[in-house]
Amino acid sequence: MTATDIARHAPSLPLAGRAKDLVGSMIDSSTSLLAAQTHDIVRFAMGSPADEAVPSEEFREIAGTILDASSFTYGATEGEPRLLELLVKYLAGTPDPSSEDRLVITTGGMQGLDLACKLFIDPGDLVVVESPTYTNGSATALSYGAQLLEVPVDDEGMRVDMMQDLVAHHHRPPKAIYTIPTFQNPSGVTMSLERRKALLELAHRWGSVIIDDDPYGLLRFSGQDIPTFQTLSPQDPLLFSVRTFSKILAPGWRVGWVDADPSIRQLLINGKQAMDTCTNVPNQHIVAEYIARGGLDDHLASIRVLYRERKDAMLDSIARHLGDRVTTTNPEGGFFLWLTLAGEFGEIDTRELFEVALADGVAFIPGPALSPGGRFRNALRLCFASSTPERIDEGIKRLAGSLEKMVA
Numbered sequence: 001m002t003a004t005d006i007a008r009h010a011p012s013l014p015l016a017g018r019a020k021d022l023v024g025s026m027i028d029s030s031t032s033l034l035a036a037q038t039h040d041i042v043r044f045a046m047g048s049p050a051d052e053a054v055p056s057e058e059f060r061e062i063a064g065t066i067l068d069a070s071s072f073t074y075g076a077t078e079g080e081p082r083l084l085e086l087l088v089k090y091l092a093g094t095p096d097p098s099s100e101d102r103l104v105i106t107t108g109g110m111q112g113l114d115l116a117c118k119l120f121i122d123p124g125d126l127v128v129v130e131s132p133t134y135t136n137g138s139a140t141a142l143s144y145g146a147q148l149l150e151v152p153v154d155d156e157g158m159r160v161d162m163m164q165d166l167v168a169h170h171h172r173p174p175k176a177i178y179t180i181p182t183f184q185n186p187s188g189v190t191m192s193l194e195r196r197k198a199l200l201e202l203a204h205r206w207g208s209v210i211i212d213d214d215p216y217g218l219l220r221f222s223g224q225d226i227p228t229f230q231t232l233s234p235q236d237p238l239l240f241s242v243r244t245f246s247k248i249l250a251p252g253w254r255v256g257w258v259d260a261d262p263s264i265r266q267l268l269i270n271g272k273q274a275m276d277t278c279t280n281v282p283n284q285h286i287v288a289e290y291i292a293r294g295g296l297d298d299h300l301a302s303i304r305v306l307y308r309e310r311k312d313a314m315l316d317s318i319a320r321h322l323g324d325r326v327t328t329t330n331p332e333g334g335f336f337l338w339l340t341l342a343g344e345f346g347e348i349d350t351r352e353l354f355e356v357a358l359a360d361g362v363a364f365i366p367g368p369a370l371s372p373g374g375r376f377r378n379a380l381r382l383c384f385a386s387s388t389p390e391r392i393d394e395g396i397k398r399l400a401g402s403l404e405k406m407v408a
């Protein structure tokens, strides 16, 4: 049921006008939908790390020793001091070094997106989003009353070259540009250097904030790093970076961070205080202790190998079971690839395919769920990260069977 339908069915309740813009997430809803199934399902739907990619033994051990009096009380809104200190040290060795005056620990990347929109989006503001995009992010902008403008994505990321013309139709510059520049969710593509530079230039011209959402950047398994926005434009006040430990450690901890201009740090803290006071304290301690033990780089190195193998396995299975009846992206990192139906499958609506495939034991996210305007009916997102190569092959075989059933 859409939010508008719900609002219509609850006429006696004094819902806020914005309630109709709470559109929900098929991505998140698939967690409970799949949990409710009793038959075997190959899970390509959620963007979750593989069980084997979570350092669970070490977490168990840390969790058994970490609790002290400070675990049971409120923590600082900006984040636990030890985690902030360790994060600054860790980031010093990455493409995006930072300092404590720029960082606020968040309850996952989602809260970073919420804070960005809370600070920058007024009702009616134009917000550019990629098409397709991570619709939890676009939904966050919608929940603050944004008017969304979808800009297509190709193999070099967002079509920044088209943005100016598309924006011109709206007779006002965008307040924010929401991008997932590296190993984009859902397409897996990475924005080229030229487009990154062009995007920065347009943002400067318009005074638009760049909401740079990058949960996957540390998961490159092939190709060359492309300079980040921070590298290209250090200390740029228009850059608002959203980061998370969800994909590199474990999403269940709900620990992430934002990196933003120091002039808005207090506003971020005020905004977060109106949401959750502080991020779960024991979880921050566990993440901090994990970083302090020095294993994060080795962990990243090993999961990059795992994910590369799985991406290759998925492309190989797709070639064998689906051949030229589909096209795909070929990501150099991250969790996802984007599959477009072609030839005899080209007319299939992936929302209908979803029902058939679920019954056949394979789950994915249909394309229309990854575009605010419901585009991409003949495309879908596959997460290669969470299944073994054997399960991937089984899942793609099942998907091919479902597709064949639909055209029979």
Ligand SMILES: Cc1ncc(COP(=O)(O)O)c(C=O)c1O
Pocket (backbone or CB within 6 Å): 047, 107, 108, 109, 110, 111, 134, 137, 180, 185, 213, 214, 215, 244, 245, 246, 251, 254, 255, 256
């Ligand atoms: C692009 C993108 N941004 C943000 C998030 C949310 O991250 P978290 O689970 O840490 O809230 C995700 C998770 O799938 C994502 O893919």
